[in-house]
Amino acid sequence: MRLPMSGLSLVPRGSPSRLWTWASPLLALLLTVTCGMLLFSLLGRSPWQAVSMFFIEPLSTRRGVAEVLLKATPLALAAVGLALAFRANVWNIGAEGQLIAGSIAAAAVALAGAGSGGWVVALAIAAAACGGMAWASITAWLRDRFNANEILVSLMLVYVAQLLLSYVVHGPMRDPAGFGFPQSPMFDRAARLPLLLDGTRLHVGFLLALAAAAAAWLLLARSVIGFQLRVAGLAPRAARYAGFSSRRVLWTVLLISGALAGIGGGAEVTGPMGQLTPSVSPGYGFAAIIVAFVGRLHPVGVVAASILMALFYIGGELSQSRLGLPSSLTGVYQGLLLLFLLGADTLIVNRVRLRATPA
């Protein structure tokens, strides 16, 4: 098949290339960075800074690395769950909503347990998981019972969740001593996640993310439900032939991804933020979708990709504070990365050849 306006054509391979399955994200990253360098010079900055702001600066100090891992935590948590869902061909695009629902639930428990000490934070995280699960279960129920498309439903629920958050911080959970600002009171010490490294903001949530990734790996490789969800995504007719319950797969992946996204949200409010505000998530739930794809829907790849995405976020913030560039650059890079990844993925199933002369 010819590529327009070029001397190249795409020739299908006999079987997918293992090399390109893992090289494709690297190629996509390379192309994104190149675009970044171009963008930087168009904006009047040195292209080298595009690389340094995003990849070198953030990793040059102990505190910097901690910040990267901190940022990666909610991304990794949500993306591990999404990787399972996408593998089962359940397109949970509403992780952002589940994350927000989890943060509201965690905040509610943290505030309710104010002054009681002890392990309030553990309850808060559990509540966050439940909140995310509950939010995701709306999507699951509508798909199970009504056959409603989960992409649109979960997305609509994102907007609903955002409005709910806004309502909650302007109303029921607003800090009475906060001068009318839309934010909750700060949480007690007992309702905050313990830190991992002194002098940094890195908290236990990061370990939770690693544990989730390990559990997901085990699930996929060794468990029956993991096998069932893989088959459901690869060949739904074969799943039906085998007698696997598609309903069970649907609920399992949505509840797990909802819970993990919820924990991500809960970790944000009981971790670095310490309170509930309207800006709980700068689009982590959507970035997690990209992380899941870049990580090849594999728990290990997802962890690596979440660190990469964290670098994008922090690089954007650094570019803003140091160079005066808009932090919305991050959003542009995220979109470009996914787009380039899709383009590079073509190489997994096709070879590029110089155009053959017609017969």
Add this chain to the structure above:
Amino acid sequence: MEAAATLVAASIAAGTPMLLAAIGILAHERTGVVNLGVEGMMLTAAIVAFAVAHDSGSHVLGFAAGAVAGVLLAAVFAFFALVLHANQYAAGLAIALLGAGASAFIGLPYSGQGLPARGADGIALLRDLPVFGPILFGHHLLVYFALLLVGAVTWLLFRTRAGLVLRAVGESPESAHALGISVRGVRLAALLFGGACAGLAGAYLATVYTPLWAENMTAGRGWIALALVVFATWRPLRVLVGAYLFGGVTMLQLYLQGVGVQAPSQLMSMAPYVATIVVLALISRNPRWIRLNMPASLGKPFNPNA
């Protein structure tokens, strides 16, 4: 009575961006392609239209620029979906995210800015008629254009050979290809048309409906438009009705305030999203009915060389 008339007129105006976007979606979904990137396309077109209208002083130039922006993003999508045979859903999502990011990026210098005033909308004298005046004659040009577009698409789809070819491609690209029809060409044309429509929708939103720029100002209208096309079972006239109904739902707050109901504004703003979910659930209940009306090849990759 006056209040009701205002509500109806406002619903029509509010439904127009969804109508424009949905008609474009209908056109390309009828050929079997799903482009989830509408929201991102609308956002980018919105800021481009705003920026051009702001800098040039001409609204019309803004519309044109918005349409072009939509077409360009649709072309990018078409490259990934039709040439590289990437997964349509993932490619559409990528466009949605990229469009959102790009719009925030471009829009920074424009937040808080205003646009030069435009003349009053609608047809003079006629718009001042009681009750029906504002409903029928008081709208901006683009509202009437959207109506015309619905008529044109209906005529094209069901009364011309081009429409026949379009529907054939959507039902079975393999058979169409065997007949010598260029599946890729038809799909590309439909996608670009869809891009232009999404572009006009975004432009209308940012330059006419609420003449300002704010990040994520489309607030999910693109996604609602996608759902609308499903509700309308891919028929243009039903899309028209659905879009105006949803416009009405977004006006709920206005209506309730008019009747004296006090509720937190955020909860009332949830109305269009909850409504979309409810209608989606009701419509999807019978899977056979959906399959009967849906273009059979929707979302499935077509590669004649594989």
Add this chain to the structure above:
Amino acid sequence: MSATPRLSLREITKRYPGVVANDGVSLEVAAGEIHAILGENGAGKSTLVKIIAGAVAADAGAIEFDGRPVVGADPAVARTLGVAMVYQHFSLFDSLTVGENIALGLDRRLGRRELAEAIRSAGERYGMQIDPTAHVHDLSMGERQRVEIVRALLAQPKLLILDEPTSVLTPQASEALFTTLRQLASEGVSVLFISHKLDEIRRLASRCTVMRAGRVVAVVDPRGESEQSLARLMIGGQPPQIAAHDTAPGQPRLAVDGLPLSEGGEPLSFEVRAGEIVGIAGISGNGQNALMALLAGERSARAESIRIDGRPIGTLGPRQRRALGLRYVPEERIGHGAVPELSLAENALLTIDRLQQRGFVQPAAAAAYAGEVVHHFDVRCPGTQARAGSLSGGNLQKYLVGREVLAEPAVLLVNQPTWGVDVGAAAAIRNSLIALRSRGCAILVVSEEIDELFELADRLMVMAGGRLSPAVAAHRLPADELGMWMAGRWPRAEQ
């Protein structure tokens, strides 16, 4: 008749990843000649005609039409030259009307009334009447083929190509088609048709090109050949022997009683006894897949309508039915019977339930099982970790049949056991079914291949229009009566 052939192919070659579909194929068709292409599944026939019709581009070779070279692959160009093709799997649009479908296939624009008139007169002339206003999804297979043929005829073709035209027709409808084709040939139209049905080729064609594994092995006049000689050319040797069999069947193991295929459909009833093979003949699309889905548990039914060894199982899922000894080999290997992206060992996990213990899969046990299947059923593959999709059709089918047979089922359901499978593998599969039968299994085989059913089955039934004929001993049903039954005309009184 001029000496220049209507169609001339020289050294046509086409490669796909992993297989050479056409290897230096040369072919000539004269004007007004009925020419057959004979070959079994995978011989390269479909690819060749797609190249002639312009749907696929050859990698090498030359095509000449009426003496003039044809360059490039373009269906539109082929149509202009006068090539019309009727595909095996029709290229019709279900949601459009007959008239709209035909209009799409014509290059010239005809008004609605003109078109209806043209359809009517062509239908009358060639015995292919159809209603231009009918929607295609309401038509039967035979009627759909008529639409395809009328569409081809309205383009006034010089070369009409048909790919396995009688695979979806009853014997009576096939005769009507032959009459039409002979009439066309007498008017100077060249007819090229693909078939693997030896008797049809001998009745219809005046020349036959025999293909095997992508190459032309012979060009003969089929009227001067016997079916055996043609078969030998097609297979390249003696057809493999099928083991003879007769034992006395035992108790009914599978009992179907009042099972409708759909809401309000006619209830079906039959039995399969231990140690017997019951065959269901019939053209695909008459309800066989629905029946298999109900029997296998992919769709649920009234509990008592299906019994295994007396136990009602209609509401049970596939897993529970497997526990009771019912196993199933579906028609489609890729995507239904096996997941192509997974290994052979992992594919064993689909239906061998003892490979799962307390929520975990046992990869070592799965690999061992897969290894046994590979060994016993001579599956050619790089190992049990090979991706199922990388195996050839015949080998994958051997694996899937073996996977179920090795689990020693009480009842085995098989849908199209040797479709798309090479002759050697087909014989191996049939022999394994016969061996299973002699171990007391009750086997139900659905097949489109009448020859295969006569080889395998002790009793035969015919499925037509969602109804099932009574079962008769296979050797008591002559082939032409079978044809009548396939059209739904079997004696109603006995049951």
